[in-house]
Amino acid sequence: SQELEQSPQSLIVQEGKNLTINCTSSKTLYGLYWYKQKYGEGLIFLMMLQKGGEEKSHEKITAKLDEKKQQSSLHITASQPSHAGIYLCGADGGGSEKLVFGKGTKLTVNP
């Protein structure tokens, strides 16, 4: 079965700093999803990547999928307290609807 490993597990940064979160898969990624979760709330969809080398951006958040489609990164530029939360990557195994998730990266942004 597919497993996703996220690093780091937690991250504390000063407001205004850039940061990167990584997601590595044990198998080829057919669809890679990034979600953000605030404490006590559901998951909010950020972006989906499918093609090797693909890169997408939304406001100050950029996600990339490597050419081999086994690793994705999420980069936040000039972080703000509003970026704080848990970031999760999820992947489908190709031909299946179900998503497997990593354990998440907890981001704290200090003002």
Added chain:
Amino acid sequence: DAGVIQSPRHEVTEMGQEVTLRCKPISGHNSLFWYRQTMMRGLELLIYFNNNVPIDDSGMPEDRFSAKMPNASFSTLKIQPSEPRDSAVYFCASSFVSGYTFGSGTRLTVV
């Protein structure tokens, strides 16, 4: 659209009691997923339905757990009898083709 609606938001019950969690998916979405989130294990898929039919229930921990989807607009996850180790946040998500929308979750505490 109101999104995926889960009820109750919080549930505290005594060990041995029956617990029923409810979910209303987004209208038009044909797949529904039940996840459980804990600190130790992260987000785990319990079961998913497509067009109201259970497709994969391999994540259901044991016979104490059961899920139903009697129609396209309603699903339940039942635990009977409940145990303290069932304490977790239970999420429902729905999708159409790709991309999940999550509910806000039900925080279950079994004492």
